[in-house]
Amino acid sequence: MGFPKPKAPVEEKPEAIWDYNDIKHDHRDDIVLYQVGDFFEMYGEDAKTAAEKLDLHLTTRPIPGADRVDMCGVPAHALEQYVERLRENYGVTIAATQDGSNQRKVYSLAAISREPVQAVSEPEQAKPTVKELFEQYKLSVGNALIADTAYVNACCNSDQENAYIEGAVAIQRIVTESGDLQLTKLYFDMPTFHNRLHQELLEETYPALATTVTPSPYKVTQADIDMALQKWNGNIESKRAVVRYMKEHGREKDTAAWLAQEYGMGDAALPLQISVGNSEPAVLSWAKVQRRIAQLIKEDKFYTEAEYDRLDDVDPIAIRENLAQRGIVNGEVVDPEKLDNDPFIRQVMNDVEQIVAEEKAMNAPDRYSIRLLPYEGGIMRI
Helix, strand or coil: CCCCCCCCCCCCCCHHHHHHHHHHHHCCCCEEEEEECCEEEEEHHHHHHHHHHHCCCCEEEECCCCCEEEEEEEEHHHHHHHHHHHCCCCCEEEEEECCCCCCEEEEEECCHHHCCCCCCCCCCCCCCCHHHHHHHHHHHHHHHHCCCHHHHHHHHHCCHHHHHHHHHHHHHHHHHCCCCHHHHHHHHHCHHHHHHHHHHHHHHHHHHHHCCCCCECCCCCHHHHHHHHHHCCCCHHHHHHHHHHHHHHCCCCCHHHHHHHHHCCCCCCCCEEECCCCECCEEECHHHHHHHHHHHHHCCCCCCHHHHHCHHHCCHHHHHHHHHHCCEECCEECCHHHHHHCHHHHHHHHHHHHHHHHHHHHCCCCCCCCCCECCCCCCCEC
């Protein structure tokens, strides 16, 4: 039974309706599961039968130009388990979409109870073992599996459990889209074949795909460590805060935890790891980071030359603090006595007074000047 015929002609054919009807016409005795988005739907008598067998909710769907039709559905990710239950009593035909296109892959699976049985009179033939059947398809399915982008990404970027889940989905997709009816039948009909295919392929491919990055033989040097500490966390204001804090607390034990917090690590128990490319990282405790930064600051190497050269990298907080110590706040003198007593200011004022005194002496009327004049013999005369 397909969709009911439209009661009146319509201008445009609803292609999905005729597509389903054509498939159902060719598989009258099967329950047809027709993929619509993330679900496989069944219609008419198929829907009633499946709803009773699978304990599904039976509803209806409107058909353009015709009556409503009974309908039920199952999610695509659970298709296999529902199909297996249906095949205990019924043949099944699956119409699946391919890569989001309108083209469909249609394949049928016979009811398990209606599997053909060889007549006793026929010569008995040796049945292939599961291992022989597995070896026949292992290479082709395995080659397709290691080329599956979703599975490869899961192996490289996720844990083993999630990679195995993605791998199982990929294997089922590969089998379904293979077009090989014998492989499809073996996969869905023979649990031993199905389980062994999953187990052996995943156990063989996952370790290889998960370790595709080869560690570099390069060893991190002290210069690399110093460069990483100079870069710090990429925030120049954070570096300035480090310099100010280290001047006051550079020798204190708790400074290591403060540095980890300022860097953005949060937990001082987690060490700082420094690597170059894919080399083995150098692991530094935050106490070691504290000692090395203190040494870099002492040697004027914590800031880079470029940071020293850029005027906009001058620490405004440090400047404000220095001015406040001299009695200047927000550009105004708030403590003249403090300003006058500042050693730097006093030195400048002394220099100015000395220059003024020398100029006055040079301009005195009784002051004579001495000139050295050249002489041919090489002797200078006054």
